[in-house]
Amino acid sequence: MAYLVGKREFFSMEFEVDPRVLIPRPETEVLASRALAYLPKDRPSRFLDIGTGSGAIAIVLASHRPSATGVAIDISPDALNVAQQNVARHHLSDRIELRTGGMLATLARDEHFDVIASNPPYVRESEYASLPKDVRDFEPRQALVAGADGLFVLADIVEHAPEYLLPGGSLLLEFGIDHAQPMKDRVLADPRYLSCEIVADDTRTPRVLVAKTRPSP
Ligand SMILES: C[S@@+](CC[C@H](N)C(=O)[O-])C[C@H]1O[C@@H](n2cnc3c(N)ncnc32)[C@H](O)[C@@H]1O
Numbered sequence: 542m543a544y545l546v547g548k549r550e551f552f553s554m555e556f557e558v559d560p561r562v563l564i565p566r567p568e569t570e571v572l573a574s575r576a577l578a579y580l581p582k583d584r585p586s587r588f589l590d591i592g593t594g595s596g597a598i599a600i601v602l603a604s605h606r607p608s609a610t611g612v613a614i615d616i617s618p619d620a621l622n623v624a625q626q627n628v629a630r631h632h633l634s635d636r637i638e639l640r641t642g643g644m645l646a647t648l649a650r651d652e653h654f655d656v657i658a659s660n661p662p663y664v665r666e667s668e669y670a671s672l673p674k675d676v677r678d679f680e681p682r683q684a685l686v687a688g689a690d691g692l693f694v695l696a697d698i699v700e701h702a703p704e705y706l707l708p709g710g711s712l713l714l715e716f717g718i719d720h721a722q723p724m725k726d727r728v729l730a731d732p733r734y735l736s737c738e739i740v741a742d743d744t745r746t747p748r749v750l751v752a753k754t755r756p757s758p
Contacts, residue, residue, distance in 0.1 A: 543558050543564045544558060544559055544560055544564070544679055547559060549564050549565055549595075551565035551569070551570065551573075551595075551597045551601070552570050552573055552574075552597070552601045554597075554600065554601065554604065554631070556595045556596070556597050556600070556627050557595070557623060557626050557627055557630065558595050558623065559623060560679050560680070560681070561617070561619040561620055561622065561623050561681065562594040562595040562619075562620045562623045562624075562681070562684065563594045563595070563680055563681065563684040563685070564595075564680065565594070565595055565597040567742075567743070568715070568742040568743070568744075568746075568748050569597070569598065569660050569715055571715075571740060571741075571742050571743070571748055571749050572598065572658060572660055572713055572714075572715045572748075572749045573597070573598050573601045573602070573658070575713055575740060575749060575751055576588070576598065576602060576656050576658040576711070576713045577601070577602060577605050577606070579655070579656050579711035579713070579751075580602060580605075580606050580609055580655060580656050581606075581655060582606065582608075584608065585608045585609065585610070586606065586608065586609045586610075586655040586656070587609065587610055587611060587612075587653070587654045587655055587656075587707075588602050588603075588609055588610075588611035588612075588654055588655060588656040588657070588658065589611060589612050589613075589614070589648075589654045589656070589657045589658070589705065590602070590611065590612070590613040590614070590658055590659065591614055591643075591644060591657065591658075591659035591661060591698060592614070592615055592616075592659055592660060592661045592662070592684075592694070593613035593614060593615050593620070593621070593624050593639070594615060594620050594623070594624065594660075594684060595620070595623050595624060595627055596613055596623070596624030596625075596627040596628050596637070596639075597627070598613075598658050598659075598660065599611050599613035599624075599628075599637050600627055600628060600631050600633060600637065602656070602658070603631075603633045603636045603637050604631060604633065609636070610636045610637070610638075611636065611637050611638070611654075612637075612638045612639075612640060612647075612648070612652075612654075613628075613637055613638070613639050613640075614639075614640045614641070614642060614643070614644065614647045614648075615639075615641065616641070616642060616643055616683070617641075617681065617683060617684070618641050619681075620681070620684070621639050621640075621641055624639055625639055643697075644697070644698065644701050644702075644705070645701060648705055650704075652705060653705060653706065653707045653710070654705055654706060654707065654710060655706075655707055655710055655711070656710065656711050656712075656713065657698070657702050657705065657706060657710070657711070657712050657713070658712075658713045658714075659698055659713070659714050659715070660714075660715040661687065661694040661695055661698065661714070661715075662683065662684055662685050662686055662687040662691075662693075662694055663687050663691045663692070663694070663695055663715070663716050663717040663720060664685045664686050664687065664691055664717060665686075665687075665688070665689060665690060665691040665717075666686055666688060666689055667689070668691070669682070669685065669686050672685070690723075691716075691717050691720065692720065692723060692724075695714060695716055695720070695724060696727060698712070698714060699712070699714070699724070699727045699728055699731070699752075700731075702752075703731070703733035703734065703754050706754045707754075708754060708755060708756050708757035709735075709753065709754060709755070709756035709757070710753070710754045711751060711752070711753055711754075712734075712750070712751070712752045712753075712754070713749060713750070713751050713752075714749065714750045714752075715748060715749055716747075716748065716749070716750060718746070720747075721739050721747035721750075724739075724750050725737050725739060725750065728750065728752045733754055733755065734752045734753065734754060734755070735753045735754060735755045735756070736752065736753045737750065737751070737752045738750070738751045738752075739751075
């Protein structure tokens with residue numbers, strides 16, 4: 542239906558959507574709201590949205606933090622065209638920079654962010670066939686599936702995010718069913734992270750990981 546009308550509301554804001562992007566989901570509002578809580582209000586700040594799709598997360602962050610600027614990346618040039626339309630529609634072209642590619646390909650070594658947020662693909666290959674038909678028929682597979690265990694992109698972000706976070710910065714990741722423990726294990730095994738919290742969505746399903754990097758000594 543969202544593709545038919547070409548619009549979807551997310552965080553009380555309207556976004557253009559079409560089959561080039563995932564339709565923003567209500568559970569992702571948990572991620573966006575937590576990310577906002579970690580984006581400073583009292584000074585200019587920087588955020589990164591990995592796998593921006595329609596641009597929903599980046600646009601919510603920039604809209605609610607007028608002194609923040611950010612980078613929104615996606616490996617799909619088609620998705621970024623939709624994000625660009627939404628960024629322009631919300632008059633944020635001067636504060637959100639869109640880049641095509643993954644984290645390592647798009648970011649400079651000296652770029653650092655207060656907050657990195659991502660709702661990346663996290664469906665297991667074996668689960669794809671059992672997704673609802675309207676999801677399989679219309680939403681991009683690349684936006685959904687991430688290898689045999691669904692952790693392919695999530696693990697990559699956990700490994701590389703500390704290189705791009707400021708000391709005391711925050712990483713927020715949405716994940717799938719049964720991912721909470723393996724995600725937590727990965728973060729807690731990495732000494733660059735100070736803490737790790739798992740947040741549930743409105744259905745009490747563990748859904749979002751919040752990890753903080755160590756503050757400067
Ligand atoms: C689940 S969708 C999320 C879209 C949007 N952030 C949202 O929450 O509605 C995941 C997005 O990540 C992109 N993507 C997949 N693998 C990626 C990678 N390695 N690096 C960056 N983006 C990636 C896909 O093209 C897709 O747009």
